[in-house]
Amino acid sequence: MNSISASPLLQFSSISKQFGGLSALSDVSLHIRRGEIYGLIGPNGAGKTTLFNVITGLYQASAGEFQFNGKNYQSCKPHVLARAGIARTFQNIRLFANLSALENVMIGRHVRTKTGVIGALLRNRAARHEERAIAERARELLDYVGITKPHQTLARHLSYGEQRRLEIARALATDPLLLALDEPAAGMNATETESLKTLLQTIRASGITVLLIEHDVKLIMVLCDRVAVLDYGKKIAEGIPDEVRRKPAVIAAYLGGSDD
Amino acid sequence: MEIFFQQIVNGLVQGSVYALVALGYTMVYGILGLINFAHGEVVMIGAMLALSSLNAMLGWGMPPLLALPLSLAFTMLGCMALGYGIERIAYRPLRHAPRLAPLITAIGVSIVLQNLAMMVWGRQYHAFPQMIANNTHTLAGAIINDVQIIIFITALAIMAGLMVVVHRTRLGRAMRAVAEDQHAAQLMGVDINRVISITFMLGSALAAVAGLMVSANYGLAHYYMGFLLGLKAFTAAVLGGIGNLRGAMLGGLLLGLIESLGAGYIGDLTGGFMGSNYQDVFAFFVLIAVLVLRPSGLLGERLAERA
Numbered sequence: 001m002n003s004i005s006a007s008p009l010l011q012f013s014s015i016s017k018q019f020g021g022l023s024a025l026s027d028v029s030l031h032i033r034r035g036e037i038y039g040l041i042g043p044n045g046a047g048k049t050t051l052f053n054v055i056t057g058l059y060q061a062s063a064g065e066f067q068f069n070g071k072n073y074q075s076c077k078p079h080v081l082a083r084a085g086i087a088r089t090f091q092n093i094r095l096f097a098n099l100s101a102l103e104n105v106m107i108g109r110h111v112r113t114k115t116g117v118i119g120a121l122l123r124n125r126a127a128r129h130e131e132r133a134i135a136e137r138a139r140e141l142l143d144y145v146g147i148t149k150p151h152q153t154l155a156r157h158l159s160y161g162e163q164r165r166l167e168i169a170r171a172l173a174t175d176p177l178l179l180a181l182d183e184p185a186a187g188m189n190a191t192e193t194e195s196l197k198t199l200l201q202t203i204r205a206s207g208i209t210v211l212l213i214e215h216d217v218k219l220i221m222v223l224c225d226r227v228a229v230l231d232y233g234k235k236i237a238e239g240i241p242d243e244v245r246r247k248p249a250v251i252a253a254y255l256g257g258s259d260d
Numbered sequence: 261m262e263i264f265f266q267q268i269v270n271g272l273v274q275g276s277v278y279a280l281v282a283l284g285y286t287m288v289y290g291i292l293g294l295i296n297f298a299h300g301e302v303v304m305i306g307a308m309l310a311l312s313s314l315n316a317m318l319g320w321g322m323p324p325l326l327a328l329p330l331s332l333a334f335t336m337l338g339c340m341a342l343g344y345g346i347e348r349i350a351y352r353p354l355r356h357a358p359r360l361a362p363l364i365t366a367i368g369v370s371i372v373l374q375n376l377a378m379m380v381w382g383r384q385y386h387a388f389p390q391m392i393a394n395n396t397h398t399l400a401g402a403i404i405n406d407v408q409i410i411i412f413i414t415a416l417a418i419m420a421g422l423m424v425v426v427h428r429t430r431l432g433r434a435m436r437a438v439a440e441d442q443h444a445a446q447l448m449g450v451d452i453n454r455v456i457s458i459t460f461m462l463g464s465a466l467a468a469v470a471g472l473m474v475s476a477n478y479g480l481a482h483y484y485m486g487f488l489l490g491l492k493a494f495t496a497a498v499l500g501g502i503g504n505l506r507g508a509m510l511g512g513l514l515l516g517l518i519e520s521l522g523a524g525y526i527g528d529l530t531g532g533f534m535g536s537n538y539q540d541v542f543a544f545f546v547l548i549a550v551l552v553l554r555p556s557g558l559l560g561e562r563l564a565e566r567a
Contacts, residue, residue, distance in 0.1 A: 056447055078446035088447060096440040099433070106430075107437045111449020115430050123429070131430065174449060 108173025275516020300490015306471025501560020
């Protein structure tokens with residue numbers, strides 16, 4: 001691990017993404033180091049979520065490529081990137097609402113397990129053993145993110161804060177190297193945000209690199225090692241939070257002209 | 261009262277077959293939001309494959325008790341390959357097309373399969389070979405034979421097995437996740453194309469069993485038998501709430517009962533004006549009534565329009 005940890009976990013090289021005539025991302029380059037919490041901020045519509053969708057394979061970049069954990073990716077199916085070690089949550093929660101909390105997390109184990117059709121139909125010993133291991137790991141993760149409700153509760157019956165945590169647990173279940181969180185604190189009250197902060201610090205301490213889109217600037221300032229600022233699809237600043245927030249371009253993007 | 265019990269027995273046996281076919285419709289709908297109108301033809305092909313393979317094996321002098329399971333396995337594999345092919349060729353290229361396109365393709369596939377079957381097996385009715393001494397039993401005044409008992413028990417066992425797969429296994433969990441949110445499921449490492457293919461194959465395997473059951477029960481197979489059976493099973497799926505597995509089973513059994521009781525009593529009710537040959541009308545009365553009164557079906561929930 002030592003020799004690799006010098007190289008960045010994620011390297012974005014001149015990524016562009018166009019929708020018709022609209023440039024959602026133009027020529028964005030950035031890198032995320034192993035073990036850091038990297039913040040991505042910018043006004044609404046700046047391209048943050050587009051960038052997430054490119055990293056996770058929901059969108060294919062129009063130009064450029066990115067390197068993750070030493071391998072190049074240009075156009076890949078989401079399940080391939082999930083296997084490579086990228087996991088994410090969504091800005092608007094996208095849990096499997098009619099599956100139980102436990103099952104949601106168990107789905108996350110899908111990428112790391114292998115029982116096929118035959119095993120599923122025959123329910124042989126290996127399949128049952130794997131199934132037990134999946135459930136056990138899922139229960140650990142529910143405890144880890146602090147969901148105390150019965151694990152059989154349907155996801156849609158959890159409170160908003162719990163649903164956010166469940167999404168994180170589901171993403172962690174894929175054993176990610178990079179956990180990408182799209183506005184995890186959105187809609188949370190102060191107490192919930194505080195415990196989210198603690199959770200993210202615990203996650204980072206466990207060795208997982210975190211990429212964070214967030215509007216809560218205070219949270220970004222406390223948590224992140226480095227941040228990048230996007231505006232109209234371009235990276236206008238990058239660096240440690242304290243420096244970045246003093247940059248004139250950043251202040252202009254947030255205060256002038258934009259609706260945020 | 262004897263008529264009543266007799267019609268209940270007939271209805272449950274027929275209904276269990278409807279349920280098996282309805283499950284195929286409802287699984288595909290649950291995952292893709294697509295009504296696979298070619299599913300009835302898969303049942304027909306199942307009946308034909310079963311018939312041909314049984315005749316061949318019996319012709320080689322194989323004992324019936326060995327030929328039957330072998331033929332069932334052959335038929336299921338054949339139908340699974342067919343279901344896989346249908347999805348791969350006719351539906352997958354249209355996955356992102358407007359919803360009307362795959363519906364029309366489904367009807368096209370259905371016509372192609374019917375005509376293929378007509379070319380291969382001809383237009384005539386085929387007699388299904390009798391495999392076992394078909395003893396009859398009397399139950400509360402109703403007559404039931406061995407074939408019917410086997411059909412009913414097998415159908416229930418298969419449905420129970422399917423529920424275990426869907427609710428207790430990794431594969432079933434992936435199916436339910438894909439049904440709810442394909443993108444999110446992909447991000448969990450679920451290969452959705454694979455899950456969709458498997459869903460079609462599972463549904464087709466059930467259709468194969470149903471095809472063998474229908475033709476064994478009536479002793480007949482015909483290239484056109486899939487059309488009406490498919491429509492009725494679709495009705496059963498809608499009655500139970502399309503997309504809902506338990507609904508498909510309940511809908512199938514209920515539709516069998518309604519049809520059978522209706523056919524049994526329509527003569528008395530109309531003073532002999534209409535006879536049991538009006539049996540098929542009941543299924544479509546049910547379809548219309550459900551669509552008008554409760555479009556989401558008995559166990560269905562109203563789903564938000566899929567994106």
